[in-house]
Amino acid sequence: MIFACDLDQTLIYSRNSMGPIEEDELVPVETYDGDYRSFMTRTANLYLQRLSQNILFVPTTTRIYEQYNRIFGLTEAYSIPSRYAIVSNGGKVLVDGKPDADWEHRVRQAVLAKCAPHLEVKAIFDRLVSEDWVLKDRYCDDLFYSVIVRRDLLPAELMEELESRLRDLGWSSSLQGRKIYLVPDHVSKGSAVRYVKELSGSSFVFAAGDSLLDESMLELADEAMAPNHGELYRKYGVHKHIGFTENSGIRASDEILARLTNRMEVRKAL
Known part of the structure; x- marks a missing residue:
């Protein structure tokens, strides 16, 4: 087991x-x-x-x-x-x-073949958020983003909007504590x-x-x-x-x- x-x-x-x-x-x-x-x-x-x-x-x-x-x-x-x-x-x-x-x-081969480039995804994220909300971001292991945010300032609809924008690009998002993750589906x-x-x-x-x-x-x-x-x-x-x-x-x-x-x-x- x-x-x-x-x-x-x-x-x-x-x-x-x-x-x-x-x-x-x-x-x-x-x-x-x-x-x-x-x-x-x-x-x-x-x-x-x-x-x-x-x-x-x-x-x-x-x-x-x-x-x-x-x-x-x-x-x-x-x-x-x-x-x-x-x-x-x-x-x-x-x-x-x-x-x-x-x-x-x-x-890594699956991500390259089936998911949108990470810079395209990060550009979408950056257009949806304000600099005042974001404290730090990191591209982890050349695979996914971890973004530390001021959660109290995030609009209630942000994660839903982000998820809808990323879905057709082969990426997903998750809000955990004060971190937003942007992750390829593969x-x-x-x-x-x-x-x-x-x-x-x-x-x-x-x-x-x-x-x-x-x-x-x-x-x-x-x-x-x-x-x-x-x-x-x-x-x-x-x-x-x-x-x-x-x-x-x-x-x-x-x-x-x-x-x-x-x-x-x-x-x-x-």
């Missing part, structure tokens, strides 16, 4: 995103500039330690490789092994910590999870994620969950395939991992 799980605001949380929780219930999992930046609950951490001994835990994130490597707590040294990982929103698959060159070549978590499934010979995928960029892998999964604080919940509320948590914030990860643990117990009993 594969457990393909988004990281930020699904499994791990910053202090700004976690919601109310006692300090002694937190386990730090990421450092940056000498500070702890991301955390799990002790409950979720214990669940994942046990689960990762029996299934393939596949961290699946929009973070680029360097950002992913800041997360020290999701490693074999901390009793959470992961032979496979997916970074750059599916643009890279890591096998034993190293990028899979065949997958990366396949992704850079997807779903495609990367399917590739890992083939590599590993696994037959069942349990997936979890909070944003529209996670939707492709949740649709691929045999069972899927999403926190009720995320972009997916705001869009759907109820979904025929994706189960939403009752808890929000960092407690949502406890609920997701409890469900997966129950699923494992049921499968063992069959």
